Amino acid sequence: MSTSELTRLLTLPDIAALAGVQRPVVSMWRTRVSVRGVTVPFPVAAAVIDGVEHFAMDDVVAYLGATGRGRNTESALDAPALAAPVGAEHSSAETLLALALVTGEDLADADLIALATEVDPDDAFLLGEVRRGGWPAVLPGFIDELVAASLGHEDALSRLDGGRLARGVGARGCTQELVDLVASVAAAGRSGAVLDPSADPLLDRALAPLFTALLADDRRLRRHAAILGWAVTDRGTTSPVVRVRSLLGQPRDDVLNALDELAVDLRPGDVAVALGPAATMTDELTGKAAKLRASTLRPGPLVAALRLPRGMWRTAHRQSPAVWVLSGGDGRKEVCLADLDNGGGIDLTDLSADIAQAVTPMGSGRTEARAYRYLRPRDLRQVLAGGPLVPRGTRAQHLPVEDGVLDRAYAAASVLVEPLPQVTTSLTVRRERPVASSVSLGELVAAKRLTLRQGRRIAPADGHPAGTVHVLTADGSLDGVLLDPFDARARSGGWTEPGDVVFLEKPQARAEVDSRGGNLVGTPSRILRLAENAPVSAHVLAERINQAPPGTEWRTWEVPALPRAEAESLGTRLAEVNRYRTELRRREQALNAWADALVTGVAAGSLAVPDTTTTLENR
Numbered sequence: 001m002s003t004s005e006l007t008r009l010l011t012l013p014d015i016a017a018l019a020g021v022q023r024p025v026v027s028m029w030r031t032r033v034s035v036r037g038v039t040v041p042f043p044v045a046a047a048v049i050d051g052v053e054h055f056a057m058d059d060v061v062a063y064l065g066a067t068g069r070g071r072n073t074e075s076a077l078d079a080p081a082l083a084a085p086v087g088a089e090h091s092s093a094e095t096l097l098a099l100a101l102v103t104g105e106d107l108a109d110a111d112l113i114a115l116a117t118e119v120d121p122d123d124a125f126l127l128g129e130v131r132r133g134g135w136p137a138v139l140p141g142f143i144d145e146l147v148a149a150s151l152g153h154e155d156a157l158s159r160l161d162g163g164r165l166a167r168g169v170g171a172r173g174c175t176q177e178l179v180d181l182v183a184s185v186a187a188a189g190r191s192g193a194v195l196d197p198s199a200d201p202l203l204d205r206a207l208a209p210l211f212t213a214l215l216a217d218d219r220r221l222r223r224h225a226a227i228l229g230w231a232v233t234d235r236g237t238t239s240p241v242v243r244v245r246s247l248l249g250q251p252r253d254d255v256l257n258a259l260d261e262l263a264v265d266l267r268p269g270d271v272a273v274a275l276g277p278a279a280t281m282t283d284e285l286t287g288k289a290a291k292l293r294a295s296t297l298r299p300g301p302l303v304a305a306l307r308l309p310r311g312m313w314r315t316a317h318r319q320s321p322a323v324w325v326l327s328g329g330d331g332r333k334e335v336c337l338a339d340l341d342n343g344g345g346i347d348l349t350d351l352s353a354d355i356a357q358a359v360t361p362m363g364s365g366r367t368e369a370r371a372y373r374y375l376r377p378r379d380l381r382q383v384l385a386g387g388p389l390v391p392r393g394t395r396a397q398h399l400p401v402e403d404g405v406l407d408r409a410y411a412a413a414s415v416l417v418e419p420l421p422q423v424t425t426s427l428t429v430r431r432e433r434p435v436a437s438s439v440s441l442g443e444l445v446a447a448k449r450l451t452l453r454q455g456r457r458i459a460p461a462d463g464h465p466a467g468t469v470h471v472l473t474a475d476g477s478l479d480g481v482l483l484d485p486f487d488a489r490a491r492s493g494g495w496t497e498p499g500d501v502v503f504l505e506k507p508q509a510r511a512e513v514d515s516r517g518g519n520l521v522g523t524p525s526r527i528l529r530l531a532e533n534a535p536v537s538a539h540v541l542a543e544r545i546n547q548a549p550p551g552t553e554w555r556t557w558e559v560p561a562l563p564r565a566e567a568e569s570l571g572t573r574l575a576e577v578n579r580y581r582t583e584l585r586r587r588e589q590a591l592n593a594w595a596d597a598l599v600t601g602v603a604a605g606s607l608a609v610p611d612t613t614t615t616l617e618n619r
Contacts, residue, residue, distance in 0.1 A: 008083045009054035019070025035067045057083045080145035081159050085138045090165035092135035096143045098223040101153050107140035125222035153227050178312035179206045184348040186244050186273045189356030196243040240269045247276035255280045256292045263301040266328030278322035282307040282390035294384050300331025304358050307390045309341040336375035339394045372396040409597035415590035442555030451529040455521035456494035473525040474504035494521050499538045501528040503545050505554045511545035513538045535561040537571025
């Protein structure tokens with residue numbers, strides 16, 4: 001194989017990233033060569049390098065186009081950005097990417113040293129690395145293709161850090177949820193502050209735009225600053241500094257020593273945010289480790305300690321990370337604690353407001369007080385008395401308030417006392433034995449007796465409080481989401497008509513009939529619209545879909561082909577069944593609301609439970 005061909009190869013993880021699917025999906029494609037009845041074999045490996053199969057980029061792009069597999073409709077444009085040259089290193093690629101983005105020039109045929117000298121004559125961040133070189137001759141051309149496939153400087157860096165070269169470094173890092181949480185905590189109430197970065201590229205990329213400038217001693221960080229337009233200052237600054245440190249993956253003793261040094265080095269007015277393992281920072285320690293942690297905290301630098309949900313740190317997804325917020329100046333006698341690993345979502349706006357109040361309490365410049373949503377203040381002496389720093393379940397205590405619990409209890413009770421709708425259960429025995437026939441959905445589509453329409457991509461955050469357009473999904477994942485009609489109108493297509501069947505193919509076939517119409521369907525749910533001459537009613541079709549075996553393709557699902565009158569009669573009965581199911585679900589929700597209102601109301605002191613012979617309605 002020629003050198004030029006070796007520069008345009010994709011591994012199986014690359015193919016998964018290109019197609020927008022999980023890695024095991026690509027292995028499944030290799031064994032399932034039949035696509036909609038047509039045999040399309042998976043590309044043959046073009047080379048095996050260090051025991052890893054590599055596939056020709058052009059073959060992979062042609063395969064995805066022929067099969068329609070994957071979720072990336074622009075795979076042909078994205079492929080060159082993933083086909084990193086074999087033998088290239090991430091550090092070299094990042095250096096050349098910085099050169100390309102800062103200069104705006106193509107690198108393949110350029111004098112790289114001359115370009116670097118022009119933008120970095122004092123060798124502050126780039127020139128030395130370019131002079132040393134040492135990369136494959138084809139790497140500059142790959143960088144040109146990466147830049148061309150990107151949607152800007154930020155996207156180019158993200159593509160490089162998410163590609164094969166970064167995987168070779170072995171760093172798995174933080175999830176985006178953890179990055180966002182640390183960023184919100186670090187920036188809480190610190191307007192005008194300077195960032196002392198963590199040296200974690202993902203963290204620093206999220207943090208830097210939130211601060212007026214950053215302290216950048218690291219050359220790699222300076223390259224990122226030049227690419228993304230971050231202001232850089234020196235350590236002689238008089239502005240307050242927020243120091244962020246990531247201690248994930250370090251041994252316990254190293255974490256404790258780093259935390260101690262971080263607390264000692266803080267100046268008055270400075271704040272530090274440390275991210276590390278909960279096992280060391282918030283859970284119970286014994287022996288020498290417990291004494292070292294206590295000696296760090298005893299002078300009072302700790303503002304808040306957060307125990308975070310598991311899964312936020314990819315390297316050890318079953319372990320909980322933790323965050324400390326430290327401040328310089330006078331020692332604190334009270335610390336704020338929170339165990340956020342309770343299975344619920346975290347509102348970063350409220351968490352940031354909690355941290356801002358904890359950092360600057362009343363009497364220190366704040367003129368307003370607010371109740372904490374997450375943090376629970378504790379006396380420092382009690383915290384250091386022994387046991388875990390943040391006991392499991394530690395959350396803010398809220399005073400019981402009247403929040404309409406009585407109204408909610410009455411509303412739930414009124415649903416529970418309603419009579420259930422009737423379901424006709426009478427049947428008759430057919431004397432003759434007709435020839436049973438069925439037809440697949442694929443046949444109905446081919447005969448234009450059934451039309452498939454796609455849903456539209458809708459996120460829960462797209463909802464509007466005053467929206468009037470309902471979003472439908474077959475699995476109810478977007479129940480309660482309402483769209484502003486003008487926003488919904490801009491999403492061309494995806495609208496239902498009365499009698500449409502909204503269905504979901506995977507992971508479990510589900511369907512429901514939209515009898516009202518005028519709703520917007522959220523993908524991956526889709527719409528099946530019956531023609532006038534369809535041999536089946538909407539409710540029969542939905543019922544058959546709900547009974548379809550898991551893992552089967554929707555075109556293979558079969559429905560009974562019935563005479564028009566019999567199809568309508570069966571559809572009427574099934575409509576009664578669906579109404580009954582809907583009513584049962586409504587009553588289950590009301591029952592849950594009733595139980596919640598009872599517990600909440602009694603705990604808050606706004607409701608009292610009479611003796612067991614009466615109910616809320618005094619029956």
